[in-house]
Amino acid sequence: MSTTSTWTVTGMTCGHCVASVTEELEEIDGVEQVEVTLEGGHVEVTSGRELTRDEVEAAVTEAGYALA
Numbered sequence: 001m002s003t004t005s006t007w008t009v010t011g012m013t014c015g016h017c018v019a020s021v022t023e024e025l026e027e028i029d030g031v032e033q034v035e036v037t038l039e040g041g042h043v044e045v046t047s048g049r050e051l052t053r054d055e056v057e058a059a060v061t062e063a064g065y066a067l068a
Contacts (some may be wrong), residue, residue, distance in 0.1 A: 007040045008068035024059040
């Protein structure tokens with residue numbers, strides 16, 4: 001069963017930002033789908049297990065942005 005979590009990422013300003021965040025989040029074990037909305041920095045992650053804030057934050061930080 002999949003679970004969806006919603007996060008807010010700060011610092012994204014363009015399509016490249018969206019691609020970077022998406023790429024890093026997709027590397028988390030169990031992630032099935034990532035939807036990033038540039039305006040507002042909303043990120044919806046669907047995964048096969050519940051994700052922890054720490055692992056999402058690590059991926060977002062690796063992409064060069066911050067989790068709100």
